[in-house]
Amino acid sequence: MAERKPTITDVARTAGVSKGLVSFALNDKPGVSPETRKRILEVAGDLGWRPSLSARSLSTSTSYALGLVIRRKPEVISADPFFPAFIAGVESVLAEEGRALVLSVVPDAAAELRSYRTLAGDSRVDGVFLTDLRSNDARFGLLAELRLPAVALGRPDPAVPFPSVQLDDTHGIAQAVAHLADLGHSRIAHVAGDPHMMHGGRRRSSFNEAMREAGLEPGLIVETDFSAACGADATRMLLEKRRPPTAIVYANDPMAIAGLGVAQQRGLRVPADLSITGFDGTDISGYVFPALTTITSDPVEWGRVAARTLLRLIAEGTAESVELPPAALLVRASTGPPPSDRGTVAAHS
Amino acid sequence: MAERKPTITDVARTAGVSKGLVSFALNDKPGVSPETRKRILEVAGDLGWRPSLSARSLSTSTSYALGLVIRRKPEVISADPFFPAFIAGVESVLAEEGRALVLSVVPDAAAELRSYRTLAGDSRVDGVFLTDLRSNDARFGLLAELRLPAVALGRPDPAVPFPSVQLDDTHGIAQAVAHLADLGHSRIAHVAGDPHMMHGGRRRSSFNEAMREAGLEPGLIVETDFSAACGADATRMLLEKRRPPTAIVYANDPMAIAGLGVAQQRGLRVPADLSITGFDGTDISGYVFPALTTITSDPVEWGRVAARTLLRLIAEGTAESVELPPAALLVRASTGPPPSDRGTVAAHS
DNA sequence: CTGAAAGCGCTTACAG
DNA sequence: CTGAAAGCGCTTACAG
Incomplete structure (x- = not known):
């Protein structure tokens, strides 16, 4: 019957090691002998074990997801061809990294700020993309307050403390x-x-x-x-x-x-x-x-570069801004x- | 300094009750006297407590998110005006329900199936929308195998065991x-x-x-x-x-x-x-x-109805298919x- | 109506 | 190099 998904405990038991060691092996941490690591990984493969994202999230306070909030009225959302292409680019790198994209579409400024608060409060995402920059954007302060890593698309007006990916x-x-x-x-x-x-x-x-x-x-x-x-x-x-x-x-x-x-x-x-x-x-x-x-x-490439930059920012705490090839006639x-x-x-x- | 986010333990302590009771009060479960419930909710409000999504997810095996997988080549993704509008409709109901939308954009059939597997394997979502139905769609079998609740957009060809939202x-x-x-x-x-x-x-x-x-x-x-x-x-x-x-x-x-x-x-x-x-x-x-x-x-309305249907399916285990007003010239x-x-x-x- | 405790499945110091 | 244990913050039987 519907066999229960295997957990780290099952892997540890059948490999004859402790749970902790399985975790170390999985995450490529030092302190596991090469043979043991190999055996653990094999057992995990045989059992079809996949680490539980929510358990991981709970212990690491990481969601393994990135957020994009789009502020557009429903009537005009379809008119802008930028987002679908940008998102396709983002996804192409997230898929490789086992990350997901959480998308939020909101009609106005109030809902937009609320959305960032919710995303951060629920720890839904580890970082966000900032599109449609406005001058003196209220989001700059909010993100700082929420301590949410962000990458801006375009050149923010007052210089901001996070990287941007821009195109001239x-x-x-x-x-x-x-x-x-x-x-x-x-x-x-x-x-x-x-x-x-x-x-x-x-x-x-x-x-x-x-x-x-x-x-x-x-x-x-x-x-x-x-x-x-x-x-x-x-x-x-x-x-x-x-x-x-x-x-x-x-x-x-x-x-x-x-x-x-x-x-x-x-x-x-x-x-x-x-x-x-x-x-x-x-x-x-x-x-x-x-x-x-x-x-x-090239909005697809823009998405790819923005995703890589945001992942780097999250992983390393810092990332360089990137200048894309300029738009051409x-x-x-x-x-x-x-x-x-x-x-x-x-x-x- | 950066005050730690309050947890259920903090709420329980300052309200002078047990953690369990706080949980019961929050989730509107019976077994809490009205006065106690009120006090707990007040304390929670004062402390600015928000239940942790990942802790909740871990104990309930629920992600409080819905998934949408779009299969489109990057070149043509922008050409289809349906999705942005549909997504705007979906979001309008998810926002009210505290749910998030996880979006996946994939280039081909293999990546599409992989995406559903990952979404289910990681418990990223509690259910998915199925768009661009094909005849004898390989996704029907996969979703059954993954036991992932789904709502189809359009009229599935071989009748499927899940509800659909369709428009003539x-x-x-x-x-x-x-x-x-x-x-x-x-x-x-x-x-x-x-x-x-x-x-x-x-x-x-x-x-x-x-x-x-x-x-x-x-x-x-x-x-x-x-x-x-x-x-x-x-x-x-x-x-x-x-x-x-x-x-x-x-x-x-x-x-x-x-x-x-x-x-x-x-x-x-x-x-x-x-x-x-x-x-x-x-x-x-x-x-x-x-x-x-x-x-x-009316793709926005389509999104709204599909979201409501999927949420009902997840909550109640069953939901009626919906027929939208027909497309008009x-x-x-x-x-x-x-x-x-x-x-x-x-x-x- | 309420409390104490186990459990969800991981990660991570801390000992050996 | 390895093991045993505590902890992340909730939910949910189980007792009282």
């Missing part, structure tokens, strides 16, 4: 602006992300800087919450200006796709009448018409010369 | 076909999903049936893996036929959006030259041009009369 998205935006300026655009607008999020703010300031470097006048900037709906509204607003932009740089792909839709609905041809760039290099961005010029990062079909310069520039090619 | 997507496909037939289409094709997945197969057979009911000849069907790339390829293939379809019913939104891109690239106007319907009612589908006619379900701008009938039908409106 500044470079991508600069490349996009330079690309558009090269094509002859001078009226370039930016549909930015949420100004309270670090990456939203950073993309915005790198946009400003790139415009300056290209010798152009400051472009119009519209703030959004990163949703397709906001992207569409912002585009509509920009196109209704007396002198509308000839190119728009969006802070993510869903907004760029929505902007493309608005432009087409108004009878504009992209890129003949309006150039558009996205951000993220999502799968679908290559299949809309025209295929989106966008800025690609991927030129496809949604960008071209501006309307007035078309003849001139076309002659070049 | 048949109805949506039928409505889409009927809608297109009403508009005057007779050459309708279906870009189906993965035939090995239950929902892919079911949408396909309901397409066939709906065509028959509309009195139309069987439409062309192309199988895919649900990815945008496959959706684009399938569309290209269909449009190159000698007598191409005048309408295409896609098994999900990303493929429909990719199909829309292919059509536009070939100079076809949608819906004047080709009508297109999606499936899922994703956020972005409302922002492409023309806005996609699609079939909407949302008519937007990507469907219209076929090219040849345009004049006629337009006269009606």
